[in-house]
Amino acid sequence: MVAFKSVAAPEVATLPVIRQTALSRLAPEVADFLEGGAGDESTLLANRSAFSHWGFRQRVMSGLAGPDLSATFLGIDLAMPVMTAPFGADGLFHPEGQKAVARANRMAGITSIVPEAGTFGLEEVVQAAPEATRIAQLHPMGPEKNFLTMLARIEDAGCAAICLTVDCPTGGWRERVLRNSFDLDARYVGGNYPDSGETTLIQVFGQLFERSATVWSWDRLASLMSHTRLPWFAKGIMTADDALASEAAGAHAVYVSNHGGRQLDGVPAALDALVEVRRAIDGRLPIVFDSGVRRGADVVKALALGADVAVIGRLAAYGLAAGGQAGVERVHSLLYDEIRTVLTLLGRGGVRDLTPEVLIPQAGSVLHGVFGADA
Numbered sequence: 001m002v003a004f005k006s007v008a009a010p011e012v013a014t015l016p017v018i019r020q021t022a023l024s025r026l027a028p029e030v031a032d033f034l035e036g037g038a039g040d041e042s043t044l045l046a047n048r049s050a051f052s053h054w055g056f057r058q059r060v061m062s063g064l065a066g067p068d069l070s071a072t073f074l075g076i077d078l079a080m081p082v083m084t085a086p087f088g089a090d091g092l093f094h095p096e097g098q099k100a101v102a103r104a105n106r107m108a109g110i111t112s113i114v115p116e117a118g119t120f121g122l123e124e125v126v127q128a129a130p131e132a133t134r135i136a137q138l139h140p141m142g143p144e145k146n147f148l149t150m151l152a153r154i155e156d157a158g159c160a161a162i163c164l165t166v167d168c169p170t171g172g173w174r175e176r177v178l179r180n181s182f183d184l185d186a187r188y189v190g191g192n193y194p195d196s197g198e199t200t201l202i203q204v205f206g207q208l209f210e211r212s213a214t215v216w217s218w219d220r221l222a223s224l225m226s227h228t229r230l231p232w233f234a235k236g237i238m239t240a241d242d243a244l245a246s247e248a249a250g251a252h253a254v255y256v257s258n259h260g261g262r263q264l265d266g267v268p269a270a271l272d273a274l275v276e277v278r279r280a281i282d283g284r285l286p287i288v289f290d291s292g293v294r295r296g297a298d299v300v301k302a303l304a305l306g307a308d309v310a311v312i313g314r315l316a317a318y319g320l321a322a323g324g325q326a327g328v329e330r331v332h333s334l335l336y337d338e339i340r341t342v343l344t345l346l347g348r349g350g351v352r353d354l355t356p357e358v359l360i361p362q363a364g365s366v367l368h369g370v371f372g373a374d375a
């Protein structure tokens with residue numbers, strides 16, 4: 001079991017305050033890039049409000065002592081059922097980017113999913129926290145040669161698994177980015193491709209997007225993944241059909257996500273998709289979940305609805321922007337304490353025995369409070 005190390009003497013008392021601190025420190029166009037979603041941002045909003053559609057069915061006098069938050073995912077021990085999402089352009093939020101996230105995760109006993117489009121190359125992130133566990137994220141697109149080279153690099157770097165982002169055949173229609181004419185510099189997203197020779201990774205990805213949309217399929221992915229011995233899973237599953245297709249292609253887990261509302265606006269809240277996917281997968285594979293997690297209570301609800309691990313994207317980036325490694329550590333510490341508090345008050349002994357029975361549907365509820373639907 002991996003022990004969680006709590007950070008003492010909090011400078012920042014709550015997760016919403018960390019978000020506010022982060023946003024106040026970033027240039028407005030960078031804050032927009034981080035916060036924004038696609039189109040009308042209806043999916044971004046739905047991701048948050050979906051959590052308010054569930055309340056807790058509280059039991060008291062359970063006789064249970066301090067809850068057990070430890071979890072495992074694909075053989076990785078986690079001090080709590082949380083991992084950090086592969087968010088690229090990480091150097092925009094702090095000069096140490098995913099290196100700081102990896103160190104903070106190591107301290108907290110959880111795992112990073114290291115992005116392909118990160119500011120630092122995979123090997124640099126590994127070097128920053130050699131003892132940390134890690135999963136590498138890769139976009140299945142573009143030339144096969146590049147994909148296979150990356151598979152080999154991921155194995156050499158000692159990664160525990162591979163996360164393949166499948167909801168990105170092209171970039172999302174992100175109007176905050178368009179409105180600000182915000183162009184991502186290659187410096188922030190090209191750490192894995194220092195010799196690409198392109199002026200921006202947007203151009204690199206632009207070319208890959210053009211070529212990839214029609215060419216990549218589950219069959220092709222299944223055949224390419226036979227080149228690695230590492231377990232893998234597809235990120236961006238929003239339907240039972242795709243969950244089953246990925247299972248048939250040989251995936252070792254399912255990652256329910258709508259990319260934090262940044263890709264296809266109009267898809268439902270990821271939490272609603274989780275219910276559909278859990279029903280289809282029926283315990284055969286572990287389920288990873290992201291999109292909208294801002295609180296310990298959100299983690300508990302996602303687990304109750306069938307996730308084995310909840311992943312934090314923007315929340316980890318807030319910590320990074322607010323205070324680098326220490327900021328991310330603070331996020332983890334607060335999240336841990338929130339989860340523990342919720343489980344204790346719920347009368348549950350741990351995260352492994354959460355079932356839908358701990359929840360009550362809350363018809364027509366709206367989200368209030370500091371992490372409202374705009375977060």
Ligand SMILES: Cc1cc2nc3c(=O)[nH]c(=O)nc-3n(C[C@H](O)[C@H](O)[C@H](O)COP(=O)(O)O)c2cc1C
Pocket residue numbers: 033034047085086087088089115116117137165235257258259260261262290291292293311312313314315317
């Ligand atoms: C700034 C930013 C960059 C991201 N970059 C990537 C990426 O390179 N690859 C990827 O698969 N997902 C990327 N994502 C999506 C996250 O992995 C994750 O799915 C999303 O943030 C989850 O939603 P949440 O932010 O509401 O937690 C990015 C998200 C953000 C906010």
